[in-house]
Amino acid sequence: MNAQRKYPPAPEEMTFEPKVLVVGGGASGILSAEKAAELGLSVVLIEKTEELGGKAAQLSFLYQSNLSPSQWLKDKISSLEKNNKVTIYTNSQLEKVNGQVGNFKVTLNIEGKKEEMDIGAIIMATGMDLSSKMPAQVEKGAGSFLSQMEFEKQFTQLASGDSKTFVLVVKEDDFLIGCINALKYSKKLKEANHNVYVFFDEMKVSEEGTEKLYHQVREEGVTFIRGTNNLKIGQEEGKFSLTTIDPQLPVKLAKELVINFDYYIFNEDLLPGADTGKLAEILRVNLGPGGFFQEDNYHTEPVYSNRQGIYFVGACRMPDLLHNVQEQAGAAVNSIYQLSVADVKELMEKTPLIDVIKCAYCLTCYRSCPWNAIDLLYEIEGAAWDGAPYLHPLACQKCGCCVAECPNRAISFPGYTDEDMQKEFKKIGGKV
Amino acid sequence: MADFNPSLVTLCCENSAFLVAEEENLPGVTPVKIPCGGQVEHYHILNAFDQGADGVMVLACLKENCKHFWGNDRAEKKVNYVKGMLENIGINAERLAYSPVAANNEYKYGELVKEMYDKLKEMGPMEGKVKK
Incomplete structure (x- = not known):
């Protein structure tokens, strides 16, 4: 043995x-x-x-x-x-x-x-x-359409040169990375005297310093247009144009806006x-x-x-x-x-403990633990079934789910044992 | 029945409802702390009735807000199970209730307890109470 x-x-x-x-x-x-x-x-x-x-x-x-x-x-x-x-x-x-x-x-x-x-x-x-989807079917000049990551890789090369027109489109996303990337590109591009248009659904500027950046690039002359749903891309011999109507303007004032662009940068999923x-x-x-x-x-x-x-x-x-x-x-x-550096001895006193004599090793506690905090031990002295699960004191969060689920009531929870609960119930109706 | 004062036990999750229950000191209501809704056992609910409670409420966290992921769902299931047990032995299942309460919602706790208290007052003393 x-x-x-x-x-x-x-x-x-x-x-x-x-x-x-x-x-x-x-x-x-x-x-x-x-x-x-x-x-x-x-x-x-x-x-x-x-x-x-x-x-x-x-x-x-x-x-x-x-x-x-x-x-x-x-x-x-x-x-x-x-x-x-x-x-x-x-x-x-x-x-x-x-x-x-x-x-x-x-x-x-x-x-x-x-x-x-x-x-x-x-x-x-x-x-x-990252997964990028081209915004339009293009026969010629597909190099004009770049996802943000592709743009990032060849930024210095593309940003050099004469005044080009960049369209940055940030589609609605759960994360703010797309917006902040568009802001940082537009700042750099504007410094190099390019024309920049930013189309966005929601400008997310909750990060430190980004709202200031947004106002700064706006003042420098970057055009911000809200709404990315009605963007129509026209193509003519490798030259592209973007047609849209500003949804924020009243109907009387709304005019078609046509932008001839060199590069179209969109955010990835x-x-x-x-x-x-x-x-x-x-x-x-x-x-x-x-x-x-x-x-x-x-x-x-x-x-x-x-x-x-x-x-x-x-x-x-x-x-x-x-x-x-x-x-x-x-x-x-x-x-x-x-x-x-946690004090394991102190934690052990608060952790629920399994009675190895009652435990049938059915693993109900192992399955029901929301924190997956149960270790399986074998060759235990005096155990009914050779071993017993063990609630690891560092991993256990003391919720008591295993205590309630145990079919044989083999787990005792210090502070919430039957006697402790009985003591609490003795106070019912004001009688102490 | 006018002068009948029921006694109500609220089993409160220490992460939400017990924080409220400590503040609200209502007459006839005994708040009992539990570590999580998942710790509620049918044995403890029945024990509370046995010790002289006319009604028991289990109060845990709001849906999908449990610190231990699904403790409140477990409490709700357990309460429904015990309701069946109570009906089997001829006790009105309305004496047991489950409600989610947030830690900052003292008003809701007060309303829930008051509602339950009025209901218990109408129902009268516990059917299964043994007179000694």
């Missing part, structure tokens, strides 16, 4: 592995890895493709400054590569996650080879996908990364609206998932701007630090 373990495990057994797995090597992954390494945690950074950098490395400039994001990220990558706390694997993927926060048993696929690792916490930074659904299954986390990782619950913090020790940073939770991503990375690493 095997050596049997005591139940519940001693608080000393609950160790926190000071190692963070960052999935995704884009800007959000790099920033998270940097923050975690600053705190003294060792970091494993895995990236699906061959190179680090992701989509942010393709940007030409930011709206706040002329800082080149690609250069900025290159500096960060080279400092990460020098850091001996950080291990970077490219061409690698996450395959399997077992266990709970503090000691996740993670299986990675590193260039075709499988490798197992003990990990304390996981930061997901898998990013987003921002979609969750292709692997997001698969990864959510591996990690056992809920998906939010639109298939992104973000949990639509205002009781939990933005970077949190429905499992402790798994955090979402960057575009995989919601496409966002770079300075916000930096803050999210800090928030995720801060939460990891707080978990790593």
